[in-house]
Amino acid sequence: MEQALTFQQELMTRLKARDEQAFATLYRNYSNAFISIIKQIVRDDTELAKDILQDAMVKIWHNIDSYDATKGTLFTWMMNICRNVAIDRTRSKDFKNHSRNQSLDASPDSGDSRSVQPTPELIGVRKMLEDLEPNHREVVDVVYMLGYSHAEAAEILNLPVGTVKTRLRNAIIELRKRYQYL
The missing domain is CATH 1.10.10.10 (Winged helix-like DNA-binding domain superfamily/Winged helix DNA-binding domain)
Structure with missing residues (x-):
């Protein structure tokens, strides 16, 4: 437990100092968890989820100084950013128009498994x-x-x-x- 805490504290210090290697470590350790959360929100659209993950990670990089450890863990803070970016995207006009314009070939009955995993x-x-x-x-x-x-x-x-x-x-x-x- 203490080792995990030390890792997170060191990572935060390096991120706030704008260490790009620390950001690469952050991405490597957390991106799979975030992409899973995002996929649930966008209904398993992998390409859209990757795009949203990129936007969320940029937002995390730009707003890392606003993270407050007294309010929660780094993971929770980042997860909420990813979740909010995904929800914002699903509420956008482009997303709604894209969803309406999907062909019937992508329906669940056509064999294209669009279910959330x-x-x-x-x-x-x-x-x-x-x-x-x-x-x-x-x-x-x-x-x-x-x-x-x-x-x-x-x-x-x-x-x-x-x-x-x-x-x-x-x-x-x-x-x-x-x-x-x-």
């Missing part, structure tokens, strides 16, 4: 979530794993928005207690 197991997220209470895990799944907003999650789960936010906050607090080394 989440891989959070590779980074151990699913295992971590198993420790949560079912109602907390459900909210985390909808918001973070599927990429829905709090309001959308409330609608999907048939809960008030305040309840969704409270459960999400409690789940994050519980995960932080159990996995402080992340």
